[in-house]
Amino acid sequence: MSPVPGADPRPPGVLAHPTTPRSLRVHDAALRAATELLAEGGLPAATMDAVVTRSGVSKATLYKHWPSRTALAAEAFGLRTAGAAPPPDTGSARGDLTEQVRRVGAFCAGVDGRVFAQLLAACVTDPCAGAYFRAFCLAARREAVAELWRRAVRRGEAAPGVAADTATDVLLGALVLRLMAGHAALGPGEADRIADAALNGLLTAPGS
Amino acid sequence: MSPVPGADPRPPGVLAHPTTPRSLRVHDAALRAATELLAEGGLPAATMDAVVTRSGVSKATLYKHWPSRTALAAEAFGLRTAGAAPPPDTGSARGDLTEQVRRVGAFCAGVDGRVFAQLLAACVTDPCAGAYFRAFCLAARREAVAELWRRAVRRGEAAPGVAADTATDVLLGALVLRLMAGHAALGPGEADRIADAALNGLLTAPGS
Amino acid sequence: MSPVPGADPRPPGVLAHPTTPRSLRVHDAALRAATELLAEGGLPAATMDAVVTRSGVSKATLYKHWPSRTALAAEAFGLRTAGAAPPPDTGSARGDLTEQVRRVGAFCAGVDGRVFAQLLAACVTDPCAGAYFRAFCLAARREAVAELWRRAVRRGEAAPGVAADTATDVLLGALVLRLMAGHAALGPGEADRIADAALNGLLTAPGS
Amino acid sequence: MSPVPGADPRPPGVLAHPTTPRSLRVHDAALRAATELLAEGGLPAATMDAVVTRSGVSKATLYKHWPSRTALAAEAFGLRTAGAAPPPDTGSARGDLTEQVRRVGAFCAGVDGRVFAQLLAACVTDPCAGAYFRAFCLAARREAVAELWRRAVRRGEAAPGVAADTATDVLLGALVLRLMAGHAALGPGEADRIADAALNGLLTAPGS
DNA sequence: ACGTAAGCGAGACGGTACGTCACGTCTTAAG
DNA sequence: CTTAAGACGTGACGTACCGTCTCGCTTACGT
Numbered sequence: 012m013s014p015v016p017g018a019d020p021r022p023p024g025v026l027a028h029p030t031t032p033r034s035l036r037v038h039d040a041a042l043r044a045a046t047e048l049l050a051e052g053g054l055p056a057a058t059m060d061a062v063v064t065r066s067g068v069s070k071a072t073l074y075k076h077w078p079s080r081t082a083l084a085a086e087a088f089g090l091r092t093a094g095a096a097p098p099p100d101t102g103s104a105r106g107d108l109t110e111q112v113r114r115v116g117a118f119c120a121g122v123d124g125r126v127f128a129q130l131l132a133a134c135v136t137d138p139c140a141g142a143y144f145r146a147f148c149l150a151a152r153r154e155a156v157a158e159l160w161r162r163a164v165r166r167g168e169a170a171p172g173v174a175a176d177t178a179t180d181v182l183l184g185a186l187v188l189r190l191m192a193g194h195a196a197l198g199p200g201e202a203d204r205i206a207d208a209a210l211n212g213l214l215t216a217p218g219s
Numbered sequence: 220m221s222p223v224p225g226a227d228p229r230p231p232g233v234l235a236h237p238t239t240p241r242s243l244r245v246h247d248a249a250l251r252a253a254t255e256l257l258a259e260g261g262l263p264a265a266t267m268d269a270v271v272t273r274s275g276v277s278k279a280t281l282y283k284h285w286p287s288r289t290a291l292a293a294e295a296f297g298l299r300t301a302g303a304a305p306p307p308d309t310g311s312a313r314g315d316l317t318e319q320v321r322r323v324g325a326f327c328a329g330v331d332g333r334v335f336a337q338l339l340a341a342c343v344t345d346p347c348a349g350a351y352f353r354a355f356c357l358a359a360r361r362e363a364v365a366e367l368w369r370r371a372v373r374r375g376e377a378a379p380g381v382a383a384d385t386a387t388d389v390l391l392g393a394l395v396l397r398l399m400a401g402h403a404a405l406g407p408g409e410a411d412r413i414a415d416a417a418l419n420g421l422l423t424a425p426g427s
Numbered sequence: 428m429s430p431v432p433g434a435d436p437r438p439p440g441v442l443a444h445p446t447t448p449r450s451l452r453v454h455d456a457a458l459r460a461a462t463e464l465l466a467e468g469g470l471p472a473a474t475m476d477a478v479v480t481r482s483g484v485s486k487a488t489l490y491k492h493w494p495s496r497t498a499l500a501a502e503a504f505g506l507r508t509a510g511a512a513p514p515p516d517t518g519s520a521r522g523d524l525t526e527q528v529r530r531v532g533a534f535c536a537g538v539d540g541r542v543f544a545q546l547l548a549a550c551v552t553d554p555c556a557g558a559y560f561r562a563f564c565l566a567a568r569r570e571a572v573a574e575l576w577r578r579a580v581r582r583g584e585a586a587p588g589v590a591a592d593t594a595t596d597v598l599l600g601a602l603v604l605r606l607m608a609g610h611a612a613l614g615p616g617e618a619d620r621i622a623d624a625a626l627n628g629l630l631t632a633p634g635s
Numbered sequence: 636m637s638p639v640p641g642a643d644p645r646p647p648g649v650l651a652h653p654t655t656p657r658s659l660r661v662h663d664a665a666l667r668a669a670t671e672l673l674a675e676g677g678l679p680a681a682t683m684d685a686v687v688t689r690s691g692v693s694k695a696t697l698y699k700h701w702p703s704r705t706a707l708a709a710e711a712f713g714l715r716t717a718g719a720a721p722p723p724d725t726g727s728a729r730g731d732l733t734e735q736v737r738r739v740g741a742f743c744a745g746v747d748g749r750v751f752a753q754l755l756a757a758c759v760t761d762p763c764a765g766a767y768f769r770a771f772c773l774a775a776r777r778e779a780v781a782e783l784w785r786r787a788v789r790r791g792e793a794a795p796g797v798a799a800d801t802a803t804d805v806l807l808g809a810l811v812l813r814l815m816a817g818h819a820a821l822g823p824g825e826a827d828r829i830a831d832a833a834l835n836g837l838l839t840a841p842g843s
Numbered sequence: 844a845c846g847t848a849a850g851c852g853a854g855a856c857g858g859t860a861c862g863t864c865a866c867g868t869c870t871t872a873a874g
Numbered sequence: 875c876t877t878a879a880g881a882c883g884t885g886a887c888g889t890a891c892c893g894t895c896t897c898g899c900t901t902a903c904g905t
Contacts, residue, residue, distance in 0.1 A: 034855070055344070058886065069857040074888070105422060131399055132340035136263070138401075145402050153402070163422070170423055173416045176403055177393070181416050184392025185385070191339055191399065193346075194353050194361070195384055208381045208389050212420020214313060214371070215378055245877080266865065277878040282867070450881070471760070474860065485883045490862070521838060547815055548756035552679070561818050569818070579838070586839055589832045592819055593809070597832050600808025601801070607755055607815065610769050610777070611800055624797045624805050628836020630729060630787070631794055661851080682891065693852040698893065849902080856895075862888105869882075874875100 034076075040066040041073055045087035054129035057084045081133040081140035088126055089147025092118075098155060104163030109206040111156055112182055116202030119190045124197070128190050153179050181209050242284070248274040249281055253295035262337035265292045289341040289348035296334055297355025300326075306363060312371030317414040319364055320390055324410030327398045332405070336398050361387050389417050450492075456482040457489055461503035470545035473500045497549040497556035504542055505563025508534075514571060520579030525622040527572055528598055532618030535606045540613070544606050569595050597625050658700070664690040665697055669711035678753035681708045705757040705764035712750055713771025716742075722779060728787030733830040735780055736806055740826030743814045748821070752814050777803050805833050 044066035048057040059080045063070050077083040099110035118124055130148060134141040156179045163169035169178070185205045189195045252274035256265040267288045271278050285291040307318035326332055338356060342349040364387045371377035377386070393413045397403050460482035464473040475496045479486050493499040515526035534540055546564060550557040572595040579585035585594070601621045605611045668690035672681040683704045687694050701707040723734035742748055754772060758765040780803040787793035793802070809829045813819045 037856075059888085060886065063857095067857080069859095070887095071858085071889080071891095072856055075855080080887085108421070128343045132343040134401075135336045135340040135399060141401055145400060149400055149402060160421075168422055170416070170419065170421055173421060174412065177409075177412050177416050178421050180393035180396050180403065181389065181413060181421065184394070184396040185388035186392070187399070188388050188392040188395045191343060191395070192353060192357055193342075193349055194357060195388065201385075204382065204385045205389060208378070208385050209417060210420055210422045211378065212418055213316070213368075213378055213381060213386050213389065214376055214418045242876085267867080268865070271879090275878080278867080278880080279869080280877060283876090288866080453882080475862085476860065483883085485885095486861095487863080487865095487884090488882055491881080496861085524837075544759045548759040550817075551752045551756035551815060557817055561816060565816055565818060576837075584838055586832070586835065586837055589837060590828065593825075593828050593832050594837050596809035596812050596819065597805065597829060597837065600810070600812040601804035602808070603812045603815070604804050604808040607759060607811070608769060608773055609758075609765055610773060611804065617801075620798065620801050621805060624794070624801050625833060626836055626838045627794065628834055629732070629784075629794055629797060629802050629805065630792055630834045658850080683893080684891070687853090691852075694854080694893080695895080696851055699850085704892080845905090847902100847904085849900105851898105851900080853897085853899105854895100855897105856893105858892085858894105859890105861890080864885105864887075866884085867882105868884105869880100871879090871881100872877100873879105874877080 037068050037072055038076060041068045041076065041083060042087045042090060044068075045083050046091050049084060049088055049126050053126050054081075054084055054133060057087075059083075077143070078139040079137050081130065081137045082143040085130050085134070085140055085143040086147045088123075088130060089144075089151075092123055092127075093147065093151040095151065095155075098159060104159070104166060104168035105210055107159045108156070108163070108182065108210060109203065111159055112186070112206040113199060113202045115152060115183060116186050116197060116199060116205075119186050120197040120199075124190055131187070131191065153183070156182055182206065185209075245276050245280055246284055249276045249284065249291060250295045250298060252276075253291050254299050257292060257296055257334050261334050262289075262292055262341060265295075267291075285351070286347040287345050289338065289345045290351040293338050293342070293348055293351040294355050296331075296338060297351075297359075300331055300335075301355065301359040303359065303363075306367060312367070312374060312376035313418055315367045316364070316371070316390065316418060317411065319367055320394070320414040320417075321407060321410045323360060323391060324394050324405060324407060324413075327394050328405040328407075332398055339395070339399065361391070364390055390414065393417075453484050453488055454492060457484045457492065457499060458503045458506060460484075461499050462507050465500060465504055465542050469542050470497075470500055470549060473503075475499075493559075494555045495553050497546065497553045498559040501546050501550070501556055501559040502563045504539075504546060505560075505567075508539055508543075509563065509567040511567065511571075514575060520575070520582060520584035521626055523575045524572070524579070524598065524626060525619065527575055528602070528622040529615060529618045531568060531599060532602050532613060532615060532621075535602050536613040536615075540606055547603070547607065569599070572598055598622065601625075661692050661696055662700055665692045665700065665707060666711045666714060668692075669707050670715050673708060673712055673750050677750050678705075678708055678757060681711075683707075701767070702763040703761050705754065705761045706767040709754050709758070709764055709767040710771045712747075712754060713768075713775075716747055716751075717771065717775040719775065719779075722783060728783070728790060728792035729834055731783045732780070732787070732806065732834060733827065735783055736810070736830040736833075737823060737826045739776060739807055740810050740821060740823060740829075743810050744821040744823075748814055755811070755815065777807070780806055806830065809833075 041062055044062045045057050048061050048065065057080065059070060059073060062068070062073060062080075062083065073083065077086070096114070099107045099114075101107050101110060119127065127148065130144055134144045157175040160169060160175045160178045164171055182205075186197065186202065189197050189201075195201070249270055252270045253265050256269050256273065265288065267278060267281060270276070270281065270288075270291065281291065285294070304322070307315045307322075309315050309318060327335065335356065338352055342352045361384075365383040368377060368383045368386045372379055390413075394405065394410065397405050397409075403409070457478055460478045461473050464477050464481065473496065475486060475489060478484070478489060478496075478499065489499065493502070512530070515523045515530075517523050517526060535543065543564065546560055550560045573591040576585060576591045576594045580587055598621075602613065602618065605613050605617075611617070665686055668686045669681050672685050672689065681704065683694060683697060686692070686697065686704075686707065697707065701710070720738070723731045723738075725731050725734060743751065751772065754768055758768045777800075781799040784793060784799045784802045788795055806829075810821065810826065813821050813825075819825070
């Protein structure tokens with residue numbers, strides 16, 4: 012980590028700790044290590060001690076940057092995962108929202124889904140990590156749906172009386188429930204069925 | 220639990236462990252202890268050691284009856300909680316399903332909701348407990364909705380193309396998602412809004 | 428530690444954990460490890476983690492057997508060190524006590540003296556270890572002097588008004604003080620001078 | 636310590652750091668803070684971070700003035716404690732030395748005795764602090780006894796063959812031993828008994 | 844008068860060990 | 875054969891304090 016004296020590969024004139032404010036170096040190293048560990052063994056592998064070992068950042072320092080190991084893991088996972096794909100634009104609200112649900116379904120069914128579930132689970136135990144999870148793992152996904160929703164409302168394709176929050180959770184909740192409880196499949200077909208059901212409504216006759 | 224010597228209230232001739240198969244006594248004692256502990260401090264309080272202490276059942280025995288502490292806790296919680304209230308019967312599918320969602324919402328928002336969330340979280344880590352959770356905590360609740368759903372289909376009030384499983388998860392998923400992630404409120408009004416949105420559908424124009 | 432399955436070198440018929448009551452095995456293993464570590468690097472080397480590693484005994488178990496690492500170290504050191512040499516018997520109280528002081532002086536000046544000092548120091552910080560230190564490291568040494576003292580009193584060679592405790596501490600105190608503070612030498616000549624001074628008295632004219 | 640802007644009580648024209656060489660201010664502030672902390676919670680409370688916080692002197696600076704926290708503490712404690720009381724002058728060597736031993740005994744038995752013991756203990760671990768301890772905490776006390784001793788020798792009341800160093804350690808050693816190990820009382824009566832024993836000698840018949 | 848060097852406040856950092864916790868496995872002895 | 879009792883190994887936790895380091899400001903001094 013700190014350059015070994017006499018083995019300094021930096022050209023003269025370059026400071027030992029270049030521009031990088033000390034904190035940044037640490038922050039990055041820890042996140043990188045956590046990301047790798049999560050990819051290798053999921054949350055259980057992303058032990059604080061493991062992060063310490065791999066990143067070279069000391070445990071005390073880690074706890075100055077994050078309130079708990081779960082928070083660190085959530086940030087690391089979120090940063091890697093929240094890569095904003097361009098929002099779907101199929102021309103219709105139905106198509107857009109269905110596609111988005113399908114994407115989230117694929118995410119849940121994939122390798123990352125497992126880690127996502129582990130993080131969500133950990134946040135139940137560790138409330139201070141909840142904020143990190145919501146900020147780094149949840150917000151972007153919910154916002155993506157909410158954005159589509161608002162566009163649909165503007166176009167007059169969506170029920171105007173439904174809040175974006177409500178619509179979002181109705182569309183995504185079933186997927187997350189299945190991911191966590193494991194009582195039903197999560198394949199692409201299921202995502203479609205869920206999207207259809209939620210978008211069309213469950214009842215035949217409209218009401219209140 | 221363990222018969223106190225010299226303080227045996229049983230009449231002579233009655234065996235110490237009468238008809239009751241030994242296992243049942245153990246099973247019950249453990250579940251009772253776990254139930255109390257869950258009520259007092261949630262899942263974190265329902266330590267195996269705590270169950271051992273309170274129930275008088277030894278640890279080795281517990282692990283012969285349940286594969287993990289989470290499994291025991293799930294069974295204990297499920298038995299207390301799955302008390303079958305009579306299904307709502309308002310005369311309309313809309314009313315019934317809305318009422319049922321409202322009930323689940325109230326459950327999630329209440330004290331038991333926290334434990335439910337902790338158990339669901341624990342099952343992500345402990346897959347063998349997942350089966351217990353699904354059997355004792357989840358099945359009854361999902362079945363209650365599914366039953367209403369099937370009735371609605373029979374009456375022609377529900378979209379016939381939607382499977383009961385799908386309908387159930389769409390109705391309940393949003394609640395569970397909010398319970399776990401804590402990003403939005405869980406009050407009774409919210410339950411209504413979610414039920415309305417799911418039952419009416421999110422879009423204005425029907426499709427596919 | 429626990430026999431690797433399939434690699435058991437024991438002849439058939441020999442139990443895995445023979446007669447040895449479990450606790451004894453642990454106690455011994457820990458003490459042995461601590462003794463070695465103390466010999467290799469003094470108290471600083473006798474880390475709990477090091478004892479864990481070397482002995483195969485888990486940390487939690489160690490803390491069930493000893494209240495602190497210092498206590499464990501004190502017991503280990505005392506057991507090795509308190510080997511009862513036959514008490515000196517030169518025929519005179521003067522000779523016996525001088526010889527005993529000389530022995531303690533040699534002990535203090537030697538390698539073990541350093542560890543003795545470290546333990547005594549640690550007991551100031553860790554009061555619950557103090558009892559272990561007194562029992563395992565101090566008692567035998569003080570008792571050896573006190574025994575000589577009582578014999579001297581019986582023979583009429585010692586001042587009868589002086590308690591054994593007092594005599595003991597006057598004879599040994601100077602050595603320990605020098606060991607701890609390091610302000611003066613601890614060679615054999617010094618031991619003699621100290622013994623002479625204490626036995627003869629510091630003043631020329633007797634008093635009170 | 637660091638001049639609060641806008642709250643400077645100094646008359647105009649007086650420099651912020653007048654003649655006082657910078658180092659002195661720092662030295663004093665650190666010692667004052669350490670002294671207070673020692674009084675409040677003994678050595679364990681006199682953490683470097685605590686001194687930093689209370690004195691406003693930075694950690695790096697502290698380590699330029701003292702080699703270790705123990706050294707700083709020893710100096711602080713010594714300066715407060717080594718207040719030279721006028722040496723006893725009872726007219727006889729016996730009286731003077733007894734009084735001095737009694738004083739040291741009272742010191743050991745009091746609140747400061749605990750800190751003294753903690754410092755002596757710390758110096759075993761931290762050799763570079765040993766010099767500070769000897770200079771600030773030990774030297775004055777030993778010198779006071781030695782001075783009395785030399786006077787006694789001049790007056791012919793003391794055994795001339797005994798070096799001042801030896802006499803001093805014989806008189807004080809027992810007290811320190813009891814302070815550190817805690818195996819016996821340290822009351823005023825004990826101080827008297829120790830002084831008597833050492834001054835009169837332990838044996839009845841003079842020898843060598 | 845100004846630049847240079849030193850002294851300093853601030854505090855992040857790596858390191859090492861601590862003592863604690865709960866899990867799930869295991870042994871022993873009693874019935 | 876089942877059980878109570880509880881010791882044990884495992885693995886991670888979060889904390890504490892050490893002593894080192896860098897940064898950037900301020901003062902003192904030399905020219």
